[in-house]
Amino acid sequence: MDIGESHLIMAYAAVIGIHLVYVTYVVIKLRRSVKRLKQG
Amino acid sequence: MKLWRWLLLIVTLAVLVEGFRVALWVVPPDAAQGQAGRIIYYHVPTWAAMGLMFLTNLICSIVYLAARNRNHTLAMKADSLAVSSAEVGVIFCLIGLVTGSLWGRAVWGIWWTWDARLTTTLVLWLIYIAYLLLRRFAAGPQMRTLAAVMAIFGYVDVPIVYMANRWWRTQHPAPVFGGAPGSGMAPSMLPAIWWNLAGWMMWAIFLVSLRYLAEYRNQMAEQQAGLAALEGEVLALPGEAGR
Numbered sequence: 001m002d003i004g005e006s007h008l009i010m011a012y013a014a015v016i017g018i019h020l021v022y023v024t025y026v027v028i029k030l031r032r033s034v035k036r037l038k039q040g
Numbered sequence: 041m042k043l044w045r046w047l048l049l050i051v052t053l054a055v056l057v058e059g060f061r062v063a064l065w066v067v068p069p070d071a072a073q074g075q076a077g078r079i080i081y082y083h084v085p086t087w088a089a090m091g092l093m094f095l096t097n098l099i100c101s102i103v104y105l106a107a108r109n110r111n112h113t114l115a116m117k118a119d120s121l122a123v124s125s126a127e128v129g130v131i132f133c134l135i136g137l138v139t140g141s142l143w144g145r146a147v148w149g150i151w152w153t154w155d156a157r158l159t160t161t162l163v164l165w166l167i168y169i170a171y172l173l174l175r176r177f178a179a180g181p182q183m184r185t186l187a188a189v190m191a192i193f194g195y196v197d198v199p200i201v202y203m204a205n206r207w208w209r210t211q212h213p214a215p216v217f218g219g220a221p222g223s224g225m226a227p228s229m230l231p232a233i234w235w236n237l238a239g240w241m242m243w244a245i246f247l248v249s250l251r252y253l254a255e256y257r258n259q260m261a262e263q264q265a266g267l268a269a270l271e272g273e274v275l276a277l278p279g280e281a282g283r
Contacts, residue, residue: 002074002075003076003145003146004073004074004076004077004146005075006146007076007079007142007143007146008075008078008079008146011079011082011083011138011139011142011143014135014138014139014142015082015086015135015139018131018134018138019131019135019243022131022247023247026247026250026251026254027250029251029254029258030253030254032254033253033254033255033257033258034257036258036261037260037261037264
């Protein structure tokens with residue numbers, strides 16, 4: 001595997017990883033917002 | 041989640057999968073950069089999605105400032121969309137910086153350089169991080185107004201980032217799209233750009249719609265809590281006066 005291929009894979013991993021972390025954060029926020037609205 | 045969001049999610053994922061397939065296995069590798077050149081297929085769409093998000097933030101901030109004393113519901117919706125789009129824009133900006141750095145390492149041999157395009161982009165990211173921090177930690181009724189004003193001034197950096205590699209010729213390559221005469225991409229490589237551009241734009245819209253929902257619900261809950269506290273104070277007043 002040359003440097004181009006390895007960096008292409010790393011870049012894809014970074015894209016998917018950052019999105020997964022952010023989606024998890026948004027889902028947690030959504031669930032909390034539902035609870036908060038019900039309590040309010 | 042509403043039906044239209046599920047439909048948007050399914051279509052978005054289908055377009056992203058097709059974009060991934062076309063970018064990796066259909067279009068030929070770049071003649072000069074080899075496999076590393078394929079990073080462009082999500083590096084460029086990421087910047088386009090970021091631009092859309094920051095433009096949404098700008099428009100919503102202006103709407104918030106215009107409506108905050110006249111139409112409270114519209115102002116609250118605009119403010120919720122402003123913070124949601126800024127957050128998603130920051131995520132796309134981060135991805136653009138990371139993928140650009142990896143691409144730079146493969147092609148230039150360096151992770152980072154203080155080039156005009158890179159530096160103005162880093163400043164843009166920091167401006168919107170500051171915007172989100174202001175919203176997170178500042179308290180009081182003026183916070184949203186201050187944040188909206190900051191968003192308007194912060195957006196000034198977006199056209200500077202776009203023009204940076206047109207005005208100053210430093211390390212970053214000249215623009216591929218909308219650059220000098222003769223710039224552009226080989227027609228055989230364009231399908232990968234279009235599929236990924238559509239997919240990442242739709243993904244950004246889907247993300248912002250979810251984040252907006254959470255933010256709007258939070259603001260509604262805050263408003264309800266505020267009204268309940270106010271009613272409690274009003275009810276407590278006659279009792280206190282009688283003592």
